[in-house]
Every structure is written in C-alpha cells, then in structure tokens.
Amino acid sequence: MTELYKQAFQYATEFLQSANELPIQVSEDARRNLKYLDVDLPKHGMDSVKVIETMNQWVTPATMKMGSPRFFGFVIGGAYPVSVAANWLGTAWDQNTGLEKTTPAVAMLEKVSARWMLDLLGLPQQSATAFVTGATVANFTALAAARNQVFTTAGWDVEADGLIGAPELHIIISEESHPTVYKSLAMLGLGRNRVIKVPTDDQGRMDMEQFPEIKDNTIIITQAGNINSGAFDPIGQICQLAHTKNAWVHVDGAFGLWAMASRKLKHLGAGLELADSWATDAHKWLNVPYDSGLAFVKNEHALKAAMAITASYLPTENAGRNPSDYTPELSRRARGIDVYAVLRHLGSSGVEALINRCCDCAKYFADLLRGAEFEVMNEVVLNQVVVCFGSEKLNLEIMDQVQKDGTCWVGQTIWKDRLAMRISVCNWQTDSAAVDESFSIINKIAKAVISRCTKV
Ligand SMILES: Cc1ncc(COP(=O)(O)O)c(C=O)c1O
Incomplete structure (x- = not known):
C-alpha cells in the first residue's frame, strides 16, 4: 500500500x-x-x-x-495547495457525508464552513447551506426550495402531489441567464420555455424599464456576475419590488457572489442579501478542487422540505445537522473539507485579497488590450474581459493561434451578437507578470493575423 x-x-x-x-x-x-x-x-x-x-x-x-496562472478560459479557478492537500486527506478518510451521526467530523466541517461562508458573503445568518457539485446543482437545489415555498403559499404540496394539476407558477429570468439555469428549470418540471425573459442593457444587466409585472406565485432569477461582462443585475431593486408581491428572488452568483467578500466590490451586489436564495461555486473563485458548489436558502424549512428524505433505516431522533437534509444526494463526498481548509488558510482578508487581485489583473489586461487599440466590449467591473479584434473569422483565427501557442488559454463567446474572446481571471496564482506574458502573446498573434488579413 x-x-x-x-x-x-x-x-x-x-x-x-x-x-x-x-x-x-x-x-x-x-x-x-x-x-x-x-x-x-x-x-x-x-x-x-x-x-x-x-x-x-x-x-x-x-x-x-x-x-x-495563465488559464483564462470559461470561468474556472485553480486549486490552492491547502485545498489539494485537504482533498487528498478527505479521499483517505472516505466519509459518506449523508448523516451527522455516522460522520460527525465532516458534518462539523460543513456546519462551520457554512457559517463562515454566510459571514464572508454578508448573507442572512439563519440561511441553510447545501454543499453540492457546482452552480448548476446549486441553482437546482435553491430553485427546488423556491418551488416548495411558492406552491406552499398557493396551497399546493408539490413534493407530495407533483406538478400535474398544480396552480400556475411564473418564472422571471434575464435574457442573459446562464444556460444551466434553464436546465435546472427543466429538471424541476418548470420548463425551459415557460419563462418571461427580461431584456438586458449594454452590459447584460436586466433592464428595469422593461421589467414585467410580478404576478402571484412568481420566482425571479437574477444574476450576480454576467458570464460575459461580469455585470450584476440590480438585485436590491428587484428584491424590493418582489417582496411587495410575495415573490421569491434567487441569485445565480456562480462566480460573482464572491465579490461580496470584497469591501471594494460589494457595491456591485448592493441589496442582494434581501434575496431568498443564492448559488455559487467554490471550485471557481475559492479555488478548491472539483467539484464544489454551494446553495444558500434563507428559509431552511423550504430547503429541507424539498431535499430531506426519510427512510426506516435512517436515524431521525437527535440526528443533528444531517448534510443530506439539504442536498439532492444522500451519499456524497465531504465537499466541506476543501472549503474549510481554504477559508481557514486565507481568512476573510485572504479571500478579499484574492478577489481584489483577480479583478485588478482583469482591469490591467483590459488596459493593455485597449492600449494596443483592440476593442474591449465590456466595462471591466469584475474579473471578466471581452475583447473583439474585428470580424468573426479574424477572432476565430486569433483565438485558435493563441490556444495552440500554449502560453495562455482564452475562450470564445458570442456576446451582443458578436463573436469575441473572453478572458476570465479567477486563479489564485494569476498576477501582473502572468498578464504581461499572456498579453504579449495575444498582441503579437493578433497584430500578425490582422496585418496578414488586411494585406489579402
Ligand atoms: C453564471 C453561471 N451560472 C451557472 C454556472 C454553472 O456552474 P457549474 O459549471 O459549476 O455547474 C456557471 C458556470 O460557468 C456560471 O458562470
């Protein structure tokens, strides 16, 4: 061995x-x-x-x-050494994390990490936390709780009776919501298409001028961190509107929710603590290994009603905080181990420094690109930079050559109907030197491709 x-x-x-x-x-x-x-x-x-x-x-x-430190594709982080080491230990411990009684140690790590996270992000302290695979399942889990509460208010027991014959439920969502949110709606039986889409402004934020009327039985899905621009919906304003109508507000903050850990950036999400549920990824900006997502739900009862199981062979009395009461899975790995390790290692000031450093690097990247006369399509408010070099063909060729070169890695996107390069900074190792090195290659390749294409 x-x-x-x-x-x-x-x-x-x-x-x-x-x-x-x-x-x-x-x-x-x-x-x-x-x-x-x-x-x-x-x-x-x-x-x-x-x-x-x-x-x-x-x-x-x-x-x-x-x-x-030079991987800028999608929106994904790396893994802090302390989280890799904790993860190895967790694999050796091999704890089936469903029940507090049988796995008290990892249940304790999750209980403590959950409290730390609520503190760090400024969310209501009474919220319940679910440790899930990623933001897709975090959105699913939180929206299951939303579905429970909205139907309960309407006098319908959706967990017992399903959706056939249920009262009508309305979903208001941004036209730029992440595709996995639609998948969550589909998995919940709420339908990808039975939604009211709110048009967005030039930065991808919901346009409040065009916000629809909020009817009874409504769930509103907002975004903290547009997948392209990093912009936030006006969540505080939406919460105020929603709560006069008894609607549930959910926040998909897969990466953007981490801005709430920074005193410099949290104005972006002003008022989001008034929402009812939030989803984020620890495997993105907290830089823990895959897979690790978190759902927070203000009304613990709604989450437990949607997620808890009962079975004759499972202990119920004095069962403590059973992690499986909050998640879709019964058996699963102890994701709280890695989250606990990074939070204990960094402390709140270390998380804040990480988030600020990434955002400063994104701003620096954008300055270098603009300085080289390339078009930066978004206001760089967070960690995302969208850059367009010209025609679709030009962008595709530049991205292909940058990826093949191997110094850095950037992704492609279509934003506001234009194909562009998307740079996302959320790695703990990224610093200005990594940005300089990457920019230098992108600039060299882009200039060469543009000059060749304009000659033809
Ligand atoms: C805004 C947003 N929501 C949801 C997701 C899905 O997250 P995951 O891939 O962790 O399931 C992502 C992933 O990039 C995202 O950026």
Whole structure:
C-alpha cells in the first residue's frame, strides 16, 4: 500500500510542480495517445502500482493545465495547495457525508464552513447551506426550495402531489441567464420555455424599464456576475419590488457572489442579501478542487422540505445537522473539507485579497488590450474581459493561434451578437507578470493575423 500511495503522490507532486511551465493546451500527440487507455475490459486484473503508472503515462500529458496562472478560459479557478492537500486527506478518510451521526467530523466541517461562508458573503445568518457539485446543482437545489415555498403559499404540496394539476407558477429570468439555469428549470418540471425573459442593457444587466409585472406565485432569477461582462443585475431593486408581491428572488452568483467578500466590490451586489436564495461555486473563485458548489436558502424549512428524505433505516431522533437534509444526494463526498481548509488558510482578508487581485489583473489586461487599440466590449467591473479584434473569422483565427501557442488559454463567446474572446481571471496564482506574458502573446498573434488579413 505504501509504495502505491508514494508513487501516486510522486506523480501528483511532479505534475503540480511542472504544470506552470508546460504548454497549457494539450498536444495532438498526447490526444492521440489516449487510445492506449481504450482497451477491452480485462478478464484478469493488473497490479495496482502498474495501473497508476499506466494512467499517469497517458493521462498526465493529455491534461489541460487549467490550474495555470495563465488559464483564462470559461470561468474556472485553480486549486490552492491547502485545498489539494485537504482533498487528498478527505479521499483517505472516505466519509459518506449523508448523516451527522455516522460522520460527525465532516458534518462539523460543513456546519462551520457554512457559517463562515454566510459571514464572508454578508448573507442572512439563519440561511441553510447545501454543499453540492457546482452552480448548476446549486441553482437546482435553491430553485427546488423556491418551488416548495411558492406552491406552499398557493396551497399546493408539490413534493407530495407533483406538478400535474398544480396552480400556475411564473418564472422571471434575464435574457442573459446562464444556460444551466434553464436546465435546472427543466429538471424541476418548470420548463425551459415557460419563462418571461427580461431584456438586458449594454452590459447584460436586466433592464428595469422593461421589467414585467410580478404576478402571484412568481420566482425571479437574477444574476450576480454576467458570464460575459461580469455585470450584476440590480438585485436590491428587484428584491424590493418582489417582496411587495410575495415573490421569491434567487441569485445565480456562480462566480460573482464572491465579490461580496470584497469591501471594494460589494457595491456591485448592493441589496442582494434581501434575496431568498443564492448559488455559487467554490471550485471557481475559492479555488478548491472539483467539484464544489454551494446553495444558500434563507428559509431552511423550504430547503429541507424539498431535499430531506426519510427512510426506516435512517436515524431521525437527535440526528443533528444531517448534510443530506439539504442536498439532492444522500451519499456524497465531504465537499466541506476543501472549503474549510481554504477559508481557514486565507481568512476573510485572504479571500478579499484574492478577489481584489483577480479583478485588478482583469482591469490591467483590459488596459493593455485597449492600449494596443483592440476593442474591449465590456466595462471591466469584475474579473471578466471581452475583447473583439474585428470580424468573426479574424477572432476565430486569433483565438485558435493563441490556444495552440500554449502560453495562455482564452475562450470564445458570442456576446451582443458578436463573436469575441473572453478572458476570465479567477486563479489564485494569476498576477501582473502572468498578464504581461499572456498579453504579449495575444498582441503579437493578433497584430500578425490582422496585418496578414488586411494585406489579402
Ligand atoms: C453564471 C453561471 N451560472 C451557472 C454556472 C454553472 O456552474 P457549474 O459549471 O459549476 O455547474 C456557471 C458556470 O460557468 C456560471 O458562470
């Protein structure tokens, strides 16, 4: 056993120590070699040391270096060393985190982390917290609680009787909501299309001039951090409107909710603490390993009514805070371990410094791009920069060459009907040197492509 673990530890640490120096993009050779993993199910097993050696041989080289300080794709973070170490320990502990009685230690870590998170983000202290896989499931979980409360108020028991014959329920959502929110609505039986979409302004915020009338039985889904611009919906204003009508306000803050940990940035989400539920990702800006999302719900009863199970073999009396009362899963890994480790390591000032540093780097990136006379499409209020180099063809070619170069990695988006490059800064390692190095490559490639295309 010791040799096996030592070997895995060695591979993992070698990977972590070299990853920042290696090309971020996966090479074509490494992709091709993945075929060596695709064997028929063996009748006879392989020695465990050999299994780990084989996996390391083919998987490590084909791993996109997403934890690099120069990875700016999608909106994803890296993993702080303390969270990787805690995660390894958590794997060794192998705790099935459903029940407090059987896994008191990890249930305690989750209880404490939940309290810290509410404190850090300035959310109501009585809120219940669910540790889930990511923001998709955090949105799903919070919206299940919303569905419970809205139907309960309308005199309908949706958990018992389902949706057939239920009173009408209305969803108000931004036209720029993340696609996974629609997926959550579909999974809840509320429908992707049975929504009222609110048009947005030039930064992707809901336009309050065009906000619809709020009817009885309404859930309003807002966004803290537009996936392109990073802008926030006017959530405080929406909450004030909504609460005169008894509507539930949910906040999808997959990355943007973290701004509430910064005194410099929290004005973006002014009043969002008045909402009813919030979703965020720890595997984004808190920089813990996958997977780790969090749902917070002000009305604990609504969340438990939607999520708790009862079964004859499960303890109910003096059961403490059963983590599974708050989540879609019964059995799951103890996600609170990694969250606890990073929060204890950084403290609230360290989280604030992380969020501020990323946002400062995004602003610096935008300044460099504007200085080189490229068009930055958004007001850089958070960690997102959307840059457009010209025609669709030009943008595609520049992004392709930047990705192939391997120094940094940027994603593509379509925003306000234009194809563009999206740069997202949410890695704990990113600093101005990483931005300088990345900008220098993007600038060189973009200038060369533009000059070649204008000559043709
Ligand atoms: C605003 C928003 N909501 C939801 C999600 C889905 O999060 P996850 O991929 O963690 O499920 C994302 C992911 O980027 C997001 O940015």
